[in-house]
Amino acid sequence: MICADCVKLDSLKLFINQNSKVDVCEFCKASKKCVDKEQLYSYMEKQLFEALTPTDDLSNFEQAMIYECGSDEPAVYTLFDFIQDADDIVDENVAEEFVNWLPVKYHTDEHGYEALYVFDDGTLECNDYAHEWEKFVKDIHHGRRFFNEKAKSFLDSLLSILDQGDKLHTDVVEVIDCDAQLYRARIVSGKDQIEEVSNDPAAQLGPVPEKLASNQRMTPAGISAMYCSLDRNTCLCELRTIVGDTAISGEFRPIKPLKLLNLSSLTSVSFVVGDYLSVDWRKHTHATEFFKEMVYKLSRPLGRQDELGYLSTQVFFEYLRVKYHKEVDGVQFTSVQTDGQGINIALFPESSVIGNQDDVDQHSDTFPLDKQVPKLYYVDKSLVFHRIKAVKIDSHDENSSAPYVMDELTRKRLYPGTKI
Numbered sequence: 001m002i003c004a005d006c007v008k009l010d011s012l013k014l015f016i017n018q019n020s021k022v023d024v025c026e027f028c029k030a031s032k033k034c035v036d037k038e039q040l041y042s043y044m045e046k047q048l049f050e051a052l053t054p055t056d057d058l059s060n061f062e063q064a065m066i067y068e069c070g071s072d073e074p075a076v077y078t079l080f081d082f083i084q085d086a087d088d089i090v091d092e093n094v095a096e097e098f099v100n101w102l103p104v105k106y107h108t109d110e111h112g113y114e115a116l117y118v119f120d121d122g123t124l125e126c127n128d129y130a131h132e133w134e135k136f137v138k139d140i141h142h143g144r145r146f147f148n149e150k151a152k153s154f155l156d157s158l159l160s161i162l163d164q165g166d167k168l169h170t171d172v173v174e175v176i177d178c179d180a181q182l183y184r185a186r187i188v189s190g191k192d193q194i195e196e197v198s199n200d201p202a203a204q205l206g207p208v209p210e211k212l213a214s215n216q217r218m219t220p221a222g223i224s225a226m227y228c229s230l231d232r233n234t235c236l237c238e239l240r241t242i243v244g245d246t247a248i249s250g251e252f253r254p255i256k257p258l259k260l261l262n263l264s265s266l267t268s269v270s271f272v273v274g275d276y277l278s279v280d281w282r283k284h285t286h287a288t289e290f291f292k293e294m295v296y297k298l299s300r301p302l303g304r305q306d307e308l309g310y311l312s313t314q315v316f317f318e319y320l321r322v323k324y325h326k327e328v329d330g331v332q333f334t335s336v337q338t339d340g341q342g343i344n345i346a347l348f349p350e351s352s353v354i355g356n357q358d359d360v361d362q363h364s365d366t367f368p369l370d371k372q373v374p375k376l377y378y379v380d381k382s383l384v385f386h387r388i389k390a391v392k393i394d395s396h397d398e399n400s401s402a403p404y405v406m407d408e409l410t411r412k413r414l415y416p417g418t419k420i
Contacts, residue, residue, distance in 0.1 A: 001025055001036060002026060003016065004020075005025075006025060008088050008089060008090060009088065010274065010275055010278075011047070011274050011275050012040065012043075012044070015035070015040065016035045017033060019035045020035050022034070027094055045102060048277060049106070051121075051277070058124065074124060076116050076118055077118070078114055079099055079102065082119075083098065119276075122285040122289030127290050128283075129290035129294075130293060133154075133294065139151060141312075151315060155315075157283075159323070161284055162271070167327060171265055172261055172262055172265045172269060173259055173261065173262070174261075174262040175258070175260075179253065180230070180253060181230070181231075181251050181379075182228040182230065183231065183250070184206070184227070184228055184250055185235045185239055185248065186204065186248055187241060188246050188247065189246070194246070201248075201378055201382075205248070205378070206226065206352075206354040206376075207354075208224055210222060210224045216346075217310050217313050217346070218346040219317065220311075220314050225330075225346055225347055225352050226330075227346050229335065229345070230344075230345070231342060232384065233342065235249055236249065236386060237338050237342065238337050243389065243390060243391055247385075249383070249384050249386065250383050252376045252377065252379065253357075253376065253377060255374055255375055255376060258329045258345075258351070259329055260330055260345060262331075262333075263298065264333065266295050267291060267292045269288075295333075297312070298316065299333055300336065300419070317331065317346065320348075321348045330347035331346050350372070350373070351375045352375070352376075353374045356377055357377045
């Protein structure tokens with residue numbers, strides 16, 4: 001038997017308290033709430049080898065960096081190094097007995113050498129969710145697109161990290177107040193189109209009719225959603241205007257505060273729960289690290305010929321729409337066209353309805369998907385007419401073509417931190 005005072009990690013204390021009975025602890029000899037040590041060791045074994053990954057399971061690149069280049073990243077441990085010298089896990093006597101209790105398969109590798117491990121907090125190349133994301137993208141591109149249980153299961157697992165009780169994690173929800181200025185713009189050609197917008201700006205600058213809705217970053221052709229920017233310059237940049245174009249922009253404001261899932265916050269919020277022997281610690285750490293990569297994948301610019309490039313973001317957006325439409329009205333993300341300096345908003349179709357300033361529905365927080373509730377209104381006399389006289393080019397320059405022709409993983413290895 002072993003008591004909670006002879007272990008140090010909160011996860012182990014919790015496990016003992018949840019499974020305990022009063023008995024004499026074999027280590028401190030006190031009569032306390034204890035648990036059978038075999039039961040505790042089995043729990044520790046399962047959780048420990050979620051947190052530790054054998055060096056044999058690292059990528060070839062990581063193994064080469066360690067064994068051939070002498071890199072100390074990632075740090076390598078023997079079981080003795082990690083457990084017996086890590087006095088923050090359990091008391092020394094417990095650690096020694098636990099190490100001896102573990103089956104021999106953890107002590108030696110398949111070649112008979114002492115097994116070596118790295119601490120797997122999601123930063124290794126073999127991130128669980130990064131691997132699953134690649135399968136998700138491939139499957140919806142070339143497998144089942146519309147009724148894909150694998151894709152749903154993947155997103156269920158990944159986005160469950162955002163749940164805080166029965167609600168979205170508060171740190172990822174951005175509130176847009178009623179005084180927020182949201183901008184929409186449209187390229188116009190000739191007197192007739194200018195007059196159309198001038199005579200009915202709410203309709204002409206609002207979401208396009210469904211039959212005219214084109215393929216967008218968050219929505220496929222035929223599904224109309226309201227895309228806005230928080231400043232006029234970003235709004236114009238998103239139009240991808242050329243010199244000589246004429247554009248008209250207008251201001252919209254929320255009728256009631258809007259709640260948005262801020263995709264950028266996914267890169268800065270830690271969703272890790274407990275310590276590294278806690279249940280689901282690996283899931284949360286891997287997701288936390290992957291979110292940084294995922295947001296880049298969702299927002300990066302696409303090549304001109306990449307017809308399927310928006311498919312993963314569209315599936316992701318629709319999943320959010322179905323699952324969280326009662327909690328948020330859409331998503332907020334940085335603008336690719338301004339190199340991340342501007343902010344864009346994509347409202348779910350049911351939150352893209354334009355009304356009047358006094359169109360306040362008392363039940364709008366619980367509306368179903370098929371109910372049309374006005375969320376925005378056009379600000380009278382807010383039109384600005386723009387003549388595009390120059391387009392600024394801001395490029396990422398290299399002396400070698402290598403970063404532009406190599407695959408993403410190789411670029412990450414050789415040019416860390418470079419986003420192309």
